[in-house]
Amino acid sequence: MNSETRSCQNCKNDFIIESDDFGFYEKIKVPPPTFCPECRLKRRTAWRNDWHLFKKKDSHTGETIFSLFPEESPVKIYDRDYWWGDDWDPTEYGKGYDFSRPFFEQFKELLDEVPIPSTSMTFVVNCHYCTNANNIKNCYFSRGITYTEDSAYLIWDQASKNCFDSHMTNGCELSYGNVNTINCYKTLFSVDCESCQETILCKDCVGCNSCFGSAGLRNKSYCIFNQQYSREEYLKKVAEFELDSSKKFEEIKKNVYQHWLKYPQKFMRGRQNVQVTGDYIYESKNAKNCYRIRDTENSRFVSNVLSGPVKDCYDYTNWGENAELVYESLIVGLGAYNIKFSLQSWNDVKNLTYCVFCHNSSNLFGCVSLRNKSYCIFNKQYTKEEYEILVPKIIEHMNNMPYIENGIVYKYGEYFPSSLSHFPYQITQAQEFFPLNKKDAKNQGFLWYEVAKPNYQVTLKKENIPDSIKNIDKSILNEVIECTHGGSCGHECTGAFRVIKTELNFLKRMNIFLPRLCPNCRHYERLSLRNSFGLYNRVCMCEKKYSNHEGKCSIEFETSYSPDRPEIVFCEKCYQQEVY
Ligand SMILES: [Zn+2]
Ligand SMILES: [Zn+2]
Ligand SMILES: [Zn+2]
Ligand SMILES: [Zn+2]
The missing domain is CATH 2.150.10 (Alkaline Protease, subunit P, domain 1)
Structure with a gap:
């Protein structure tokens, strides 16, 4: 079949179905999609709560427990361990198919009746406040993690150990404040780095050791703002940055982020x-x-x-x-x-x-x-x-009597309508990638209802937090610390936060200042350091002013760097000429 342009049932924009795509749909026996790829992604990810935890009543014990699902959600939950056990039988909720009503209408009832597990995890040892995880050990307040150990405040991690406050990490150790780092050791506040050791505030560095505030380096040591120093000079200068001080760090960070922008980025990672x-x-x-x-x-x-x-x-x-x-x-x-x-x-x-x-x-x-x-x-x-006789009949019935909502027709081949979701839109992964306000979310058929927020009583005002970690002792563990954003930032700020012992020990050991923001605000800060979904057609920016090489290549590519971004974006070939 040739490629075809279709109009999205949902947003009404045109989208292309490639001939290979038709081949796939035929292979798995589904009709081609009626939603465009972006609307499909939104609809699907409106079913994933990436990192929020709520208190909700356990439908078995009646106790309030931590759950992926907010109390306001109509679903019934069982504590995860009980749910996985054999003391209850989900087939007791079984019901015959009713050919007088649409499939999704009946499915919604089942979804609200059958208990689901409080959190989505499997193979978990000694972890607290974690969810969307598997094969994890001794983790705290981490979400979307797998094979992770002894870590806290990680979102989207794979196989890291002793790491804190990071996003999109893989195989890192003793690291902190990173975004998209792979196999890094003692790496702090860095972005898009791989196989680095003891690097601080670096971006797009590979195989580097002891570098500070640099970008686009390969296998370098003792560089500060991309300038080479001797080991002695390096250690002296880095000590002068005083990362134990929150105030100093904020100043340095601004300069470093400006410095990063001077170096070209590859169009994709x-x-x-x-x-x-x-x-x-x-x-x-x-x-x-x-x-x-x-x-x-x-x-x-x-x-x-x-x-x-x-x-x-x-x-x-x-x-x-x-x-x-x-x-x-x-x-x-x-x-x-x-x-x-x-x-x-x-x-x-x-x-x-x-x-x-x-x-x-x-x-x-x-x-x-x-x-x-x-x-x-x-x-x-x-x-x-x-089963084999009934399933084709149901599929036929789904096509003959589709579920219709806001003018959208849900036949066989559509994902679950968003209005059936376990979550209101604003706490889902969809909101992270396609932020909507309440009005627009509702207009687009997504759920939106308010969910309860933790109610902290601040015991340590932000102005009273000692600036240097050196002046903070273990009494901080008893404090409810005011978040500097104070709930007014649109980051789902919880207003206050606590510090845990392993975190404090780590900060003291690495001589890093105490965070001033609640975990949600910290996560949103890191989100701004990663690119989102969505691809833009752009041309390599290898003009002389940005590069060391002559000429202009005019190579086109699809990139997640939108045209209004400040980064210099290069094609693979030109980029390779710039990193050294
Ligand atoms: Zn669409
Ligand atoms: Zn906050
Ligand atoms: Zn905030
Ligand atoms: Zn180029």
């Missing part, structure tokens, strides 16, 4: 790729419009899937670890095959369609919270033969 577009892409092949992926092949519109192998997947967000033929799904992985329109389903799952929180299962259609089951529809058990 990643390496060892063949035919890819997107950003933060590693070791992947034929992966288009992807974001933060690794070891992914023949796939499109895949994001946040850092553990491969991932093969033949479209519109797939979060996780991985052996996923094949996953389409329009979220938080699916660790052995997932032929999964469509599902979320929160993992551990050897196969042939799931419209499923939520189903694990170790195969051949399920429209089920919630099942484990070790096959051939169920709406949580009701059928024989293989019954």
Whole structure:
């Protein structure tokens, strides 16, 4: 089939379905999408609460526990351990399919009735206030992490140890305040760095040791603002920056961020790729419009899937670890095959369609919270033969009697309507990438309701926090510290925060000032250091004034740097001539 331009059912903009895409849809037997890629991503990620935790009543014990789901959400939750146990049976909620009502209307009822686990985690040892995680140990207040140990305040980490306050980290150790760093050791406040040691406030550096405030360096040591120093000079000068002082740090940071802008950036981050577009892409092949992926092949519109192998997947967000033929799904992985329109389903799952929180299962259609089951529809058990007759009938019925909301028609092949989501839009990943206000979110069919916020009583006013970490002792552990933003910043500021013992020990050991912001505000600060989804067609900016080489290459590329950004953006070839 040739590529075709279609009009998005939702935003009414045109979008292109490529001939390869049609091949994929045919292979997994789904109709081509009616929503454009961006509307699909928004709709899907409006089902993911990336990093908020709330207090909510456990429907089994009646106790208030920490949960991914706000109290205001109509879903029922069970404590995660109880949910995973055998003391309750989710098939008791099973019901027959009603051919007089649309599928999604019936599914919504099941979704509100069947308890789901309080948090989304598996293989967890001694962790507190964590969620969206697997295989983690001794972690605190960390979200979207996997194989992480002894760390706190990480969002989106893989296999780091003793790290704090970072975003998008992978295999780092004893590091702090970083964004998108890979295999770094004792690295502080750095961005887009790989295999660096003891670097501070560096950007786009690889294989560097003891560098400060520099950008675009390869295998260098003792550089400050990209200037070479001797070891002795370096140590003396860095000590003069006095990173133990919050005030000094804020001044230095401003200068460093200005300095970074002088150095060209490659149009995308990643390496060892063949035919890819997107950003933060590693070791992947034929992966288009992807974001933060690794070891992914023949796939499109895949994001946040850092553990491969991932093969033949479209519109797939979060996780991985052996996923094949996953389409329009979220938080699916660790052995997932032929999964469509599902979320929160993992551990050897196969042939799931419209499923939520189903694990170790195969051949399920429209089920919630099942484990070790096959051939169920709406949580009701059928024989293989019954199942195989009934599923095509339901699909036909979904097409003949679609669910319609705000003029949008949801036949078979659409993801769950956003109005069924477990979360109000403003706390979801969709809000992070496509921020909307209440009015616009509601107009676009997303949920929006207020959720309870923690109510802290400040015991330490911001003006009374000692400037240097040297003047802070363990009595700080008892304080509720006022966030400098004081709740007025639009960062979901909690107004105040606490410091934990391991964090204080780390700050003292590394001689870093005490943070002045609550974890939410700190996260938003780091978000501004990473590029978002969305690709722009741009031309290499290799004019003489920005580069050391002659001539202008005119190479075009797709980049996540929007045209209004201050960075100098180069094509691969020109960029390679600039880093040294
Ligand atoms: Zn659209
Ligand atoms: Zn705050
Ligand atoms: Zn703030
Ligand atoms: Zn160029």
